[in-house]
Amino acid sequence: AQSVAQPEDQVNVAEGNPLTVKCTYSVSGNPYLFWYVQYPNRGLQFLLKYITGDNLVKGSYGFEAEFNKSQTSFHLKKPSALVSDSALYFCAVRDSTGGGNKLTFGTGTQLKVEL
């Protein structure tokens, strides 16, 4: 079975400060990891993915995430937050070895960036 945990329901950060949204995962095989963002009344939008290669992956809107195999984590980061980054962020995992082709999502973390 594959699962994702996002331990924080909400993260508050001041504009211009760095932000981190946490994610840990569990899979039997090798993970494919993703971050998606959801703005109000919209579908999920892809931010970035880790498939293989460099542990630090860069994505849209200045976001990046670091794959840490020993800690089974894939935290989302941004060096300088913007008010427009305020949204709901979902981490997701797919087990690339025998896990089918579905993504399993976490419960989501509401990011609030304030002036």
Next chain:
Amino acid sequence: EPEVTQTPSHQVTQMGQEVILRCVPISNHLYFYWYRQILGQKVEFLVSFYNNEISEKSEIFDDQFSVERPDGSNFTLKIRSTKLEDSAMYFCASRNDRGRQEKLFFGSGTQLSVL
């Protein structure tokens, strides 16, 4: 960027009625999905569809649910006899596996309200 289109954006129905949610995936995509999100909860996998058949389904996807790709462009989710607990936002998604893109494109969703 190409988009996944879902109709209607809102659907209100009486308990026990049949509903059909419609999706037009991106034209060269090969994998199709339905997910749902109950208000305030996580995004849950319902079913994946590939090569004109269901490739995987969750426990939620019981005999009341069915999917169809009737004409090579539309991808529909039918709920035969709706229950109150089927009220949720339903998202369609598609993916092109060429080049191991692994990126799911989501529609904006259909908000289903069962009264």
